[in-house]
Amino acid sequence: MAGNSYGTLYKVTTFGESHGEALGGIIDGCPSGIELDLEAIEFEMSRRKPGQSAIVTQRKEPDAVQFLSGIFEGKTTGTPIGFIIPNTNQKSDDYSHIKDNYRPSHADYVYDQKYGFRDYRGGGRSSARETASRVVAGAIAKQMLPEIKINAYVSSVGPIHLDTPYQDLDFSKIESNPVRCPDEKSAAIMEEYIRDIRKQGDTVGGVVSCVIKNVPVGLGEPVFDKLHAELGKAMLSINAVKGFEYGSGFSGSEMKGSEHNDLYNPDGTTKTNLSGGIQGGISNGMDIYFRVAFKPVATIMQTQDSLDNKGNITPMTGKGRHDPCVVPRAVPIVEAMAAIVLADFYLINKTY
């Protein structure tokens, strides 16, 4: 474990700082013979991209992926897929003011403590820009598993919650609004709220829900590598995530067994699905669903005290552009990590 890889047989390793020359990664273990739809990859990248709408950060990141290996005549060859995403638009001088300063609730301080120094331009390695590489790997994982349908969406923004059960939502509406909330009425309220937060120079957190359909029975490993444990780790590894729950989640802890148990139909499906599609850590063929909590992004345009590396407390004001609410852009990242986890288990569990 050196921290920058995920997976056993579908193994993704990423590299890159926010203001270095390029980000990128290696996807090792992708099966051969998959005809890659490069436009579909680009589409996922565009969903994660800053500047895509008025309610997300207006920073410019072109995010053009260059594939360097593992693809021949349009198809995966089974060898590692190396790719880079050049950082074309980064001006290092924008960040001189944080060179010797630790911004509150950023990773500046712990990186300096752990490594002795850091690339102080932007978030460096701890920047959410790293997730661009995950979206590439996830987009390819999705194409490896065309039968599996993964739909993430924003189910809350700050105090505004969409409580409709996912079964009653129309996922085709997710991309119809910049919030990525499939309920248009809620989406409008959320969007208004985010605009207001942006005007305040503040940020707000939210929740991304995710539903995965058509997962075969049997994915996941007892005991430590349960399917939901891996999904949880993958989601918690995304920047700003503070919590993960699947199926009944935290609210399930308030229930009685007589209410919570999912009774069977004769075909092995269940009448209810409080289990969230996973029993004993193994997929049971029902829809998998889970929720991921994101904290508000730490960079705000208001003035806050920061610490410098001499031990002085000094007021600091965010510069440039900020992301008032990260969750709309987190939707494709959640889907990407879900796809990577499934691809890995698919390869591990379809064996012998």
Added chain:
Amino acid sequence: MAGNSYGTLYKVTTFGESHGEALGGIIDGCPSGIELDLEAIEFEMSRRKPGQSAIVTQRKEPDAVQFLSGIFEGKTTGTPIGFIIPNTNQKSDDYSHIKDNYRPSHADYVYDQKYGFRDYRGGGRSSARETASRVVAGAIAKQMLPEIKINAYVSSVGPIHLDTPYQDLDFSKIESNPVRCPDEKSAAIMEEYIRDIRKQGDTVGGVVSCVIKNVPVGLGEPVFDKLHAELGKAMLSINAVKGFEYGSGFSGSEMKGSEHNDLYNPDGTTKTNLSGGIQGGISNGMDIYFRVAFKPVATIMQTQDSLDNKGNITPMTGKGRHDPCVVPRAVPIVEAMAAIVLADFYLINKTY
């Protein structure tokens, strides 16, 4: 990944079915020279043990650990610690009624689908009895890291919540009541509630909170192996867990950045700790705290429909003894997994 190991340098592998000859495991990577306090290990085992109080299952599991290797003249030798926990009291005929039946919300069905057949006596490998081996490994991890203090406690039982911030609790009270809730008044209400649930032949879920003190700055790896991502995976791998949150958790998703950011003191500590002791996936020296949601145990003493392996729906009533609320016994398991995660990072990050 074959599912039954956790960790990279402090690596725990477990084996054993609930009704086989024995459970056990191997702890590989424990440093040499640790004088083991066997009574402290036994104490942790007694906290996990069934039958320890009137509000947990009355099933008998003697849980005597036999160490077979890796210890010499009372000290760890640096070689793998093999241990077994014999299953002395299991009567296989108790379980004949579930041989061909899939109990709702158990792993019976998915094991049969995945493996073609299963050890149908009790939960087999999916039984929470497996966690006994984790408690052994965790107890040794605790002794490897004597400076780190891990305290877990029950913070909710069904609808009854203890909302006091952990800073205001007296952890020395945790073991003073069978619920393992440090607030005696809440403990009494929770205990009463569990007794009532038991009389109904029903079960109830709950939440275990955990606080870790004295963790040095710098544990955890970017990007995928963030400290909280590993803690989350470890907790989610415990039977019946449905959710994990750390620091501000799900409630943090409702906050604004201006409220959520933890401002620094000149010494690098923070005035607030909504980050939960972890920033950018790396410990920052503040207390680590997190919450783990447990669903109600699926085995109830009421009659519920089950599915047999011919596709027939048949009513089934739980036999023997049941565990009305798993969370008091889950407290030492949460602590054990936290200790294992920390021991692993301690070895990984204190390098070069």
Added chain:
Amino acid sequence: MAGNSYGTLYKVTTFGESHGEALGGIIDGCPSGIELDLEAIEFEMSRRKPGQSAIVTQRKEPDAVQFLSGIFEGKTTGTPIGFIIPNTNQKSDDYSHIKDNYRPSHADYVYDQKYGFRDYRGGGRSSARETASRVVAGAIAKQMLPEIKINAYVSSVGPIHLDTPYQDLDFSKIESNPVRCPDEKSAAIMEEYIRDIRKQGDTVGGVVSCVIKNVPVGLGEPVFDKLHAELGKAMLSINAVKGFEYGSGFSGSEMKGSEHNDLYNPDGTTKTNLSGGIQGGISNGMDIYFRVAFKPVATIMQTQDSLDNKGNITPMTGKGRHDPCVVPRAVPIVEAMAAIVLADFYLINKTY
């Protein structure tokens, strides 16, 4: 990596010191539904066992395997197979003379330096007794892959070499003599030589050759995990091994490309097999063959200088029984490790 596990999907972890309570291990990832032939496992154990003939060590090791999990009604369940091999006959006082002494070319010194102290009774963890657990795991791997035929045999003992190409040998003769050399004439000379070495209180090395038939095309991974690289690592991990070569091996380094290239038959087989059944790290369907060099065992019955832990050189004479030539007993260990490597690749490569 904590050193005591091998494999990714067929993962073997072992524990145990030569004079502790028991050896044992966990096989994680063995597929379900394999009807285990326990007598075949016992047979492999008897081939490794000391005292099986006049030319190997007369030490007694009963080596009775007790399976504790992962097997139900005679079949593997897909869950981890835990097993122990009790050390019933070990007298610790035999070893008091080496408590403070480092025997030449043993691991005593490096263990003390690395771990600060050691279990000084016999070889402790570095004893070849550890390989008993490997033989168990290998015997099960063999049963998982009944189509694959693995035959190892002794091809040299000290200066006596059997140079016959493996194609001209009758493998059914391997077990017909205590040396495990399929050529009876060579076997007789080797046996005579070993008897003479034993009388001198000395030891001698040798070479084990191994031939694997019926391996499907496609096992092995580019780039680092080439099939022969894993075979090499597995063999080099056996006590006393000093070298590994496959196909043409070291003698291939003296050849020209025009001589060494294996020309094809129309069906994809090759006319010659200097490649040893592996090209580019991937099995090509031809016989895999390799050779493993063993040094003479360090324990001799002659007097040699040793070092004590105060820095004094003191003469020491081996006590008890010694193994004049380890290679006959190494044959089943080589086969076991080959089976483990193949089982792992079989699971890894038969995917998607």
Added chain:
Amino acid sequence: MAGNSYGTLYKVTTFGESHGEALGGIIDGCPSGIELDLEAIEFEMSRRKPGQSAIVTQRKEPDAVQFLSGIFEGKTTGTPIGFIIPNTNQKSDDYSHIKDNYRPSHADYVYDQKYGFRDYRGGGRSSARETASRVVAGAIAKQMLPEIKINAYVSSVGPIHLDTPYQDLDFSKIESNPVRCPDEKSAAIMEEYIRDIRKQGDTVGGVVSCVIKNVPVGLGEPVFDKLHAELGKAMLSINAVKGFEYGSGFSGSEMKGSEHNDLYNPDGTTKTNLSGGIQGGISNGMDIYFRVAFKPVATIMQTQDSLDNKGNITPMTGKGRHDPCVVPRAVPIVEAMAAIVLADFYLINKTY
């Protein structure tokens, strides 16, 4: 395991085909604060480069490394080092004649069988060009461990052997001749031999010896991850390698224990070093030395039968430039892999 990574804490992952856009890799786990000497990296690359002398392939590979991350202000940051080596000079049409043909003793056939199709331009992923990425990772590992001295050299070319013990060689002479043999007389004979082989349009194998000085006591893990087992795997993963031996190696198998045991000096060093610096899989502080056998490269300029993908045997003649003897260029690759293995163990074993 997906095959394209090596290491646990110093983890190297490579990608790239010989005729794709670029090769490259990610070094994950390199400690922070190492001032990188980029010229030293370039020097190692120039030693591996084709066309460096008259006796190696005249193919042009500029091999300019571009670092994309993990380095800031000249020092490593502790985050992953991503790098690429563009393939600037590859003309794909050179290889049209092998599109449907399997060259003898190449990986063409097994890649097609394993993956269904392949990048047929040159060796694709199985090309030795992949080792350029290893040299980058090894050069950085060398700089991480400045106290450790690694010297590899050519000790045989075809039938010409340099039998001088390494202690009597002057390693400063290694780079003084194109063969990289420190004995100038042998070097001249070897060079003459290679020139003759080249004129024949043929190739020849050879042996690279490697000596590592100043390794601290205690590197290596019992039982499966012995230091020499990892070195062996790393060397066997290099293209064209057929064998590995350390210390006394295969010749040690002919010796008696009374001759082979390394007697101690009072300071823990040994009078002889047949152990090759490793006992029980753990470094003992003496020089580590080993030998690596390379077969002759399969591409020859003579006409040989090949197989096409319709099952026809057709004569084929190598085109372009060939490498008459790979071992001079293999010297830096052997050193690189040794450095990578040591860096990994250094991080794993200097813990707690």
